[in-house]
Amino acid sequence: MMKNIYSPIEAAIEDIITETQNIKTFVIRPKEEFSFRTGQFIELTLPGIGEAPFTPSSDPNVKEKIDVTIMNVGKVTQRVHNAAKNTAVGIRGPYGKGYPLEQFAGRDILIVGGGVGLAPLRSLLFSLFADIDKYNKVVLCYGARTPGDIIYKEAIPQWSKIRKVEVRITVDVGEPGWNGHVGLVTTILKDLPVDLKNAKAIVCGPPIMMKFVNLKLLDLGFAPADIYLSMEKNMSCGLGKCGHCRLGRYYTCKDGPVFTYEQIKDIPEIWE
Amino acid sequence: MHNVYYSQSHKLNEFVSRLKADFRVFVPAVKLAESGKEAEYTYIRLADDAPLVFNPYRVIEPLKAFFTQFAEKVAGYFRPDAAPKQEEKTVIFGIKNCDLYGHKIQDFVFLEGVEVDAAYSLRRENTIFISGDCNDFKSVCHCLAWDVLPYPFEGFDLNLSPLNEGYLVEVGSEKGRDLIERYKEYFTPAKDAQISARKQKRENLVNRLKKHLLPQNLVAKDSVQKLMRQGYHLDTWQQFMLTCVECGGCNFICDTCHCFLLADEKEGQQNSKLRAWDSCQYVNYARVAGGANPLKIRTQRLRFRFTKKFDFFVDNLGIPACCGCGRCIEACPGKIDLREVLKDLAKKIEIKA
Numbered sequence: 001m002m003k004n005i006y007s008p009i010e011a012a013i014e015d016i017i018t019e020t021q022n023i024k025t026f027v028i029r030p031k032e033e034f035s036f037r038t039g040q041f042i043e044l045t046l047p048g049i050g051e052a053p054f055t056p057s058s059d060p061n062v063k064e065k066i067d068v069t070i071m072n073v074g075k076v077t078q079r080v081h082n083a084a085k086n087t088a089v090g091i092r093g094p095y096g097k098g099y100p101l102e103q104f105a106g107r108d109i110l111i112v113g114g115g116v117g118l119a120p121l122r123s124l125l126f127s128l129f130a131d132i133d134k135y136n137k138v139v140l141c142y143g144a145r146t147p148g149d150i151i152y153k154e155a156i157p158q159w160s161k162i163r164k165v166e167v168r169i170t171v172d173v174g175e176p177g178w179n180g181h182v183g184l185v186t187t188i189l190k191d192l193p194v195d196l197k198n199a200k201a202i203v204c205g206p207p208i209m210m211k212f213v214n215l216k217l218l219d220l221g222f223a224p225a226d227i228y229l230s231m232e233k234n235m236s237c238g239l240g241k242c243g244h245c246r247l248g249r250y251y252t253c254k255d256g257p258v259f260t261y262e263q264i265k266d267i268p269e270i271w272e
Numbered sequence: 273m274h275n276v277y278y279s280q281s282h283k284l285n286e287f288v289s290r291l292k293a294d295f296r297v298f299v300p301a302v303k304l305a306e307s308g309k310e311a312e313y314t315y316i317r318l319a320d321d322a323p324l325v326f327n328p329y330r331v332i333e334p335l336k337a338f339f340t341q342f343a344e345k346v347a348g349y350f351r352p353d354a355a356p357k358q359e360e361k362t363v364i365f366g367i368k369n370c371d372l373y374g375h376k377i378q379d380f381v382f383l384e385g386v387e388v389d390a391a392y393s394l395r396r397e398n399t400i401f402i403s404g405d406c407n408d409f410k411s412v413c414h415c416l417a418w419d420v421l422p423y424p425f426e427g428f429d430l431n432l433s434p435l436n437e438g439y440l441v442e443v444g445s446e447k448g449r450d451l452i453e454r455y456k457e458y459f460t461p462a463k464d465a466q467i468s469a470r471k472q473k474r475e476n477l478v479n480r481l482k483k484h485l486l487p488q489n490l491v492a493k494d495s496v497q498k499l500m501r502q503g504y505h506l507d508t509w510q511q512f513m514l515t516c517v518e519c520g521g522c523n524f525i526c527d528t529c530h531c532f533l534l535a536d537e538k539e540g541q542q543n544s545k546l547r548a549w550d551s552c553q554y555v556n557y558a559r560v561a562g563g564a565n566p567l568k569i570r571t572q573r574l575r576f577r578f579t580k581k582f583d584f585f586v587d588n589l590g591i592p593a594c595c596g597c598g599r600c601i602e603a604c605p606g607k608i609d610l611r612e613v614l615k616d617l618a619k620k621i622e623i624k625a
Contacts, residue, residue: 002390006534006545007347047349048538051545052561074561090349090543095386207564234560236534240385242550243531244558246580249587254386268504272566 005239008045008090009034013083014065019151023116024081025057025069030091035063038127039098039120039258043238044068045090046083052076053235057119059126069119069151095238096257099124099202099228105134108194112213113142114185114205118151120230121204129162137164139194143185144171147178166193185209186216196221204230211271214261225262277452277459278466280438285323287458291363292318300327300366310410313366326434327366328408330597334527335371336378338364339395343548346391350543359394367403370595372427373420374527377585377593381530400447403428405474409481412598414611416481417490420595423474433470440470491614496582496592503617504575512613513570515606520551522600528581528593552576578613
């Protein structure tokens with residue numbers, strides 16, 4: 001009997017962590033064996049209600065549960081936000097190619113995140129931290145709209161204490177009590193302690209942010225093949241069959257969702 | 273082993289009738305033609321012993337409708353369905369070569385790639401394709417423009433070519449071979465003269481169709497990918513979308529279009545995934561949570577439909593996803609003609625160059 005590709009496996013929401021006003025992290029325990037590579041995504045089903053794609057934000061080396069950090073923006077995410085602990089959910093996947101860690105070995109890694117875009121990057125950071133000896137250094141530049149919109153507030157200070165790791169944070173708009181940097185994330189992409197000839201940049205955030213970060217990185221001298229972008233598209237099946245997430249000759253779900261800028265630079269309107 | 277057989281009409285009718293015992297049998301039926309209009313053919317489930325209607329050209333419905341439905345339940349979760357649905361054994365008559373070509377796209381989507389759609393695969397296994405040569409064409413038919421012939425040479429189990437008072441029956445697969453063996457009393461090996469006569473009839477039709485298409489000045493098959501890339505920013509899309517009413521008819525009636533949307537439903541304790549055909553001409557097709565929409569306007573969506581067919585599939589499968597059946601042209605209430613869109617691009621690119 002062949003597997004039914006549309007059928008989700010059962011899981012339960014084990015814990016809910018409030019990150020910001022409209023972002024929560026859901027700790028989900030699958031009832032069957034489930035694993036993913038960092039950067040791969042899942043389709044999360046609210047039974048009888050709907051399904052939406054998310055990239056787990058947890059450490060892929062942790063097998064028994066996965067974290068999914070979700071911003072309340074649409075029909076499904078709103079219902080997820082209203083869900084209580086122990087709610088049954090479904091998981092399909094993992095889908096997509098994920099981050100090519102093997103290409104990052106021996107390199108200076110620059111990670112640029114915007115808003116809830118830090119979620120998939122946290123999973124990547126955990127993977128890098130677990131093998132930190134393999135990488136020259138890891139520089140995280142993270143931008144949020146306001147100090148209140150920063151996610152993983154307690155974890156970030158811990159990350160900056162890890163050997164070879166540097167963390168920079170900025171907010172678009174400051175507020176009383178905020179002593180950190182104010183400005184778009186592109187403004188902290190200067191005097192970067194990375195060797196451009198040997199660096200890889202990984203970017204995840206809203207399309208408008210990625211567009212300008214990508215421009216900035218090219219300006220700094222990054223090669224298009226060394227910039228990895230997480231492309232956001234409407235995805236329904238996750239399997240390259242339903243058609244929705246087409247990006248030029250690719251399907252974002254099966255060929256991505258992470259693409260190098262080199263792969264997609266000739267496709268018109270990629271930031272639309 | 274013979275590959276081509278002959279069966280007199282009354283024999284073939286008996287054969288078709290007997291198939292009903294083991295299969296759901298779908299055959300073409302003529303729809304009453306309005307005077308002055310082309311006759312239309314549609315699939316019906318064969319219930320009585322009516323003689324087989326041989327459709328001179330393709331039927332109204334796309335072949336894909338036998339394999340994915342407009343909306344259907346594709347999974348029950350989290351408690352498995354009591355009895356998994358059995359796929360009934362099915363024979364489909366009246367398929368034309370354009371349908372077989374189009375179906376390559378469906379097979380590519382649902383049988384290849386990352387994972388196989390098991391239900392589709394089972395339906396495919398349980399279905400026998402009995403195609404037929406075209407012996408006429410509709411005014412919108414333009415298969416030859418895509419190097420698709422009006423008679424098949426692959427992809428069928430059996431193929432019928434009308435000849436005198438009967439049919440030549442060509443075996444195209446093991447399934448077709450089995451059928452001939454099981455019902456051998458209805459078939460006799462074809463004679464060389466009959467096969468030559470078939471060849472002659474086929475050539476005659478190709479020549480008639482060529483004559484029909486010549487004045488249309490259709491674009492060359494090999495040029496379409498270039499048209500998509502160089503014509504991306506031309507005003508053709510804007511011009512042709514003006515009459516689009518976003519009905520999705522062009523997609524749903526298309527032999528190659530395959531997009532679908534998954535939805536969830538709850539009935540009692542049982543949760544289900546539904547799969548419904550979707551159309552890239554719908555405003556929310558590419559919309560993401562939060563409201564961003566890369567295909568906000570009709571111009572973008574019309575172009576998306578074309579680049580999928582003529583750029584994406586050329587890159588990913590090596591063939592354009594159009595078989596020249598003309599169904600989308602007939603279906604469009606806005607009279608958007610795929611042939612004219614391509615010609616307009618070709619004209620403007622030439623002017624630009």
